Amino acid sequence: xxxxxxxxxxxxxxxxxxxxxxxxxxxxxxxxxVVALIGPNGAGKTTTFxxxxxxxxxxxxxxxxxxxxxTGLGPRELWRRGVARTFQITATFPSMTVRENVAVGxxxxxxxxxxxxxxxxxxxxxxxxxxxxxxxxxxxxALAERICGTLAYGDLKRVELAMALANRPRLLLMDEPTxxxxxxxxxxxxxLAVEIARARQTAIFFTEHDMDIVFRHAQRVLVMSRGELxxxxxxxxxxxxxxxxxxxxxxxxxxxxx
Numbered sequence: 001x002x003x004x005x006x007x008x009x010x011x012x013x014x015x016x017x018x019x020x021x022x023x024x025x026x027x028x029x030x031x032x033x034v035v036a037l038i039g040p041n042g043a044g045k046t047t048t049f050x051x052x053x054x055x056x057x058x059x060x061x062x063x064x065x066x067x068x069x070x071t072g073l074g075p076r077e078l079w080r081r082g083v084a085r086t087f088q089i090t091a092t093f094p095s096m097t098v099r100e101n102v103a104v105g106x107x108x109x110x111x112x113x114x115x116x117x118x119x120x121x122x123x124x125x126x127x128x129x130x131x132x133x134x135x136x137x138x139x140x141x142a143l144a145e146r147i148c149g150t151l152a153y154g155d156l157k158r159v160e161l162a163m164a165l166a167n168r169p170r171l172l173l174m175d176e177p178t179x180x181x182x183x184x185x186x187x188x189x190x191x192l193a194v195e196i197a198r199a200r201q202t203a204i205f206f207t208e209h210d211m212d213i214v215f216r217h218a219q220r221v222l223v224m225s226r227g228e229l230x231x232x233x234x235x236x237x238x239x240x241x242x243x244x245x246x247x248x249x250x251x252x253x254x255x256x257x258x
Contacts, residue, residue, distance in 0.1 A: 005066070006031045006171050006203035007052070012061035014047050021047040023227040025061075031170070032201040034194055036214045039224035040248055045207055048224065052205065053085055053173050054078045066170060079108075084169035088176040090156040094149035098140055098159050101148055103131045105166030134162040137196055154185035161193055165200075172197055174206035178213055186210055190217050215239060223247060 007029040014022040022044045029035045039045045050056045052063060054074045063071045065081055075085070092101050135144050138158040143151065148159060157177070164172060177193065178186035190213050197204050208214050214221060215235040223231040223238060225247040231238060238244055 004031045005029070005064075006033070007205060008062075008064040008067075009048075009052060010062045010064070012048065012051055012063070013059045014051060014056060015059055020227050022051065022058075025224070025227075025229050027222055027229060027232065029171070029203045029205050031066075031203055032198055033220065034197070034204045034218050035206075035220045035222065036218035037205065037207050037222045037224065038211070038214060042226075043224040043247075044227040045224045047227075049173065049175060049205075049207055053083070079167060082167065082170035083173065084164040084167055084171070085173040086157075086160050086164050086175065086177055088179045090153070090160045092148045092156055092159050092163070095147065097145050097147055098135060098151070099131060099144045101159050102134050102162045102166065103128075105163035106130050106134070109167035130166075134165060137165065138162045138192065154181055154189065157181065157185075157189050158192070161189070161196075165196065165202075168200070169202055171203045171205065174204060174208075176207055176209060178208065178210055186213055187216075 005028050009028070010026050012022050012025045013020070025044075025048055027035075037045045037048065047056065051058050054070075054072075054077065057072045061071070062069060065078070065083065068081070070078060070081060070083075073081070075083075093104065096104075132141075132144075135141055138161050140155065140158055140162070143155060148156060151159070172193070174193065178189060181189065193204065194217050196202075206218075215238075218235055221231075221233060221235055221238040222229055223241075223244050230247060231241055231244050233241070
């Protein structure tokens with residue numbers, strides 16, 4: 001494996017009862033690369049994503065982060081090793097301000113307690129510089145003291161992105177990052193995430209139902225069908241592939257949600 005590989009997935013297998021959801025999936029993501037995983041409903045991409053993130057353990061196969069075997073490690077252990085994740089539904093604390101939410105992320109990244117009851121006591125002792133920098137990176141300086149429960153959904157997505165970036169990840173996992181957003185907000189959020197990640201040489205691995213977002217921002221696209229990886233290529237190659245068109249045949253659109 002090349003030394004510039006952020007993520008390597010080797011022959012992953014996962015079954016639920018007698019159903020094989022993921023069958024021998026292998027791929028890699030280079031440092032600073034943006035890679036999308038797509039597929040029709042039931043293709044196995046959600047299971048694959050959760051195997052990479054540590055929410056599920058594979059029946060067989062390996063997951064490596066920069067050459068280190070992290071197979072079977074849970075999300076918290078992967079976070080400590082430089083893997084961050086954003087979710088399809090935003091995961092923020094609605095009763096706290098933007099600044100406080102981002103400070104919690106910074107505190108966790110610096111070895112602070114995970115229990116929220118300790119968070120407020122630790123916040124006052126944090127150096128605010130990193131928190132302010134992350135808020136500025138996602139363009140929310142004017143909203144720093146706003147309660148997250150009052151924010152527009154697009155702004156909440158930016159807060160979540162700032163929190164994910166707090167541990168200076170080498171790999172950022174994004175699960176349908178633009179779900180529930182208006183078209184203009186989708187483009188702005190994904191463009192921002194890609195810009196920040198490339199500046200930091202952070203790899204992005206994401207699933208997404210909006211194919212305009214996939215084809216505009218991914219450098220490489222992986223296509224799954226029936227638990228197997230059936231195509232890999234540049235966005236233009238995937239868009240024109242007869243095999244990919246066949247995989248999606250019978251679905252309402254190539255971007256149908258899983």
